[in-house]
Amino acid sequence: MRIVLVLTLLLMLTGPPPVRADEPGTAQNATSAAATSMPTDVEPTEEASLRADHRFAAHAALLILIVVGVLTGIVLARRGRALPIRDIPGLNAFDEAVARATEMGRPSLFTTGGVCDIRRVQLYASMPLLRRVAALSGELGNRLIVPVAYPETLPVHANALRDGYIDVGALEAFRADDVRFLPGGQFFFAMATMGWMLKEQPAACFYFGWWEADSLMLAETGQAINALQIAGTDQLYQVPFFVAACDYTIIGEEFWASSAKISRDPGLLGSLGAQDLFKLAIVGLIVGGVLLCHYGRFAEWVDSLRKAFG
Amino acid sequence: MRRILIWLAVLVPAAYFLLVFFAEGFPAHLGAGGLNVGITEFYVSRGIVIVIALAVGLGVINLFAHHLANIVRRRQDWPYSVILFISFLTVAVILLWQYRVEGERQALRDAATVALQRLEAVDEPVPAGAAVEILRPLAALLRYQDYQDEYHFEPRAFYVDYVRRPLEATVMALLGFYITYAAYRAFRLRSWEATCMMLSAAVVILGSDSFGGWLTGGRLTVWADFDNRVLNSGMQRGLALGIGVAVIAASLRIMLGLERGILESGQSEQ
Known part of the structure; x- marks a missing residue:
């Protein structure tokens, strides 16, 4: 039903737009989309146009293939045929981290960083993890503090925190003040969070989401206060910093698998399985392409395929 | 609703x-x-x-x-x-x-x-x-x-x-x-992983510097280059592939309303 709605919406949007003479992009401009995307004084050559068409077709086909694959994976997972996920040490340490903080009488901290705004998909992937930490905190009677860098992500964090407490019947543990909006941008957020960390002395710190330069600042502050730290990001340039400063680091794809493993949601599990199959297919394409390149007849074909995707 | x-x-x-x-x-x-x-x-x-x-x-x-x-x-x-x-x-x-x-x-x-x-x-x-x-x-x-x-x-x-x-x-x-x-x-050097990391870092740091090249007759520069261009790039590309597919899948889930984190949040209380 939803897929039909999505397709209908796309069709509605792609329909001819209403033409008004006094609006920009109408009348003369509305005759061709090419007029909006390429300069009018340069005529594209036939070959370049054909190559652009191939590239568009290749990208569209790949996207459709991934979409169909992910949807199939989700349907299969809902029927109980999800692929198993191996243990991720960082996730297993969640319980230990929160229990340690509780024993030490110090709070836990969960943050998605100073640049993870509402547009980042990583934010949504981190919310099941926040919910899990909140559930553990609620269960053990530990306080969880959540610094937030963007006002629009504050309700998302607050809802995940509250849901986590509700999961274990500890809604009374939820305090709105524990989810704190620290404005001013990446570095001011980092400074404010570091200050909050030094004041509250959290014994368990969780860093998940989209990270940039503030990753090391917070992780080093956590080290300084002797916190058990678990980080997870798909930002490859930040992984070394987390590896150096944290006790457990969830790297790259593990980050995406984490939310599926923790939530056991069929949607997440199914799409995760589909992703793995796609990666296998891509690896197969790479290996096959390398081998076929050595045979003259296939080499041209592989080269045209490479150009189409390039 | x-x-x-x-x-x-x-x-x-x-x-x-x-x-x-x-x-x-x-x-x-x-x-x-x-x-x-x-x-x-x-x-x-x-x-x-x-x-x-x-x-x-x-x-x-x-x-x-x-x-x-x-x-x-x-x-x-x-x-x-x-x-x-x-x-x-x-x-x-x-x-x-x-x-x-x-x-x-x-x-x-x-x-x-x-x-x-x-x-x-x-x-x-x-x-x-x-x-x-x-x-x-x-x-x-x-x-x-x-x-x-x-x-x-x-x-x-x-x-x-x-x-x-x-x-x-x-x-x-x-x-x-x-x-x-x-x-x-x-x-x-706390573990063998840390040792590997330190050796790799030493090769890259010294190999990227003229002193390291001079010291080993240029061999360290070749190793550092191999480390950067082959081992490191290969690993990064492999991870980037998986991450790219994962981002598309996550975006699709959000578009189709299958992401529980957004749609079901806060509902358990109501």
């Missing part, structure tokens, strides 16, 4: 931007006219600006109401609310000052343009008094420019260059210290 509304609020913009992305590359001979999203984009952009302006206005009212209540009722940490008001008013005054400076400058420019137009229209000798009247705005603009050259002051630039940037640079400078400290800790 709430669930459907949230889903639609996510779906409609997502579908729209996806469409914009594909419309840009849509082949012309396949009926590109149907994919002209120029007008929709125009209205959407205007809509976004209106929503942002309203949100900022509401936010300011909310902020003032909350912190004013903090001060009046002497709640915990109320002095921070006073600091917030002072900071807010300081920045507001700076920006209004900048607005005034720019307004004055623009008025002078407009007057000078009018004067130039009047000057061009003069084709016969005019009385001295009338000539002075015509040239006065030009002279004022020149005087203003001289003044600007000598006493250049831009309130907003002052705030950005001498307050905000130094603060950011100070925080950024901390990173150097943190990187050194983290590297020292990471390279301690």
Whole structure:
């Protein structure tokens, strides 16, 4: 039903737009989309146009293939045929981290960083993890503090925190003040969070989401206060910093698998399985392409395929 | 109902931007006219600006109401609310000052343009008094420019260059210290993984430096290059592939409303 709605919406949007003479992009401009995307004084050559068409077709086909694959994976997972996920040490340490903080009488901290705004998909992937930490905190009677860098992500964090407490019947543990909006941008957020960390002395710190330069600042502050730290990001340039400063680091794809493993949601599990199959297919394409390149007849074909995707 | 509304609020913009992305590359001979999203984009952009302006206005009212209540009722940490008001008013005054400076400058420019137009229209000798009247705005603009050259002051630039940037640079400078400290800790030989990391780092650091090349007759440079271009790039590309597919899958789940984190959040309480 939803897929039909999505397709209908796309069709509605792609329909001819209403033409008004006094609006920009109408009348003369509305005759061709090419007029909006390429300069009018340069005529594209036939070959370049054909190559652009191939590239568009290749990208569209790949996207459709991934979409169909992910949807199939989700349907299969809902029927109980999800692929198993191996243990991720960082996730297993969640319980230990929160229990340690509780024993030490110090709070836990969960943050998605100073640049993870509402547009980042990583934010949504981190919310099941926040919910899990909140559930553990609620269960053990530990306080969880959540610094937030963007006002629009504050309700998302607050809802995940509250849901986590509700999961274990500890809604009374939820305090709105524990989810704190620290404005001013990446570095001011980092400074404010570091200050909050030094004041509250959290014994368990969780860093998940989209990270940039503030990753090391917070992780080093956590080290300084002797916190058990678990980080997870798909930002490859930040992984070394987390590896150096944290006790457990969830790297790259593990980050995406984490939310599926923790939530056991069929949607997440199914799409995760589909992703793995796609990666296998891509690896197969790479290996096959390398081998076929050595045979003259296939080499041209592989080269045209490479150009189409390039 | 709430669930459907949230889903639609996510779906409609997502579908729209996806469409914009594909419309840009849509082949012309396949009926590109149907994919002209120029007008929709125009209205959407205007809509976004209106929503942002309203949100900022509401936010300011909310902020003032909350912190004013903090001060009046002497709640915990109320002095921070006073600091917030002072900071807010300081920045507001700076920006209004900048607005005034720019307004004055623009008025002078407009007057000078009018004067130039009047000057061009003069084709016969005019009385001295009338000539002075015509040239006065030009002279004022020149005087203003001289003044600007000598006493250049831009309130907003002052705030950005001498307050905000130094603060950011100070925080950024901390990173150097943190990187050194983290590297020292990471390279301690506690385990075989740490040993591998330290050896790899030593090869890359020395190999990227002329001293390392000189020391080993260029061999270390080759190893460092191999490490960077083959091992490191291969690993990064492999991870990037998986991450790319995962991002598409996550976006699709959000678009289709299958992401529990967004649609079901807060519902268990209601």
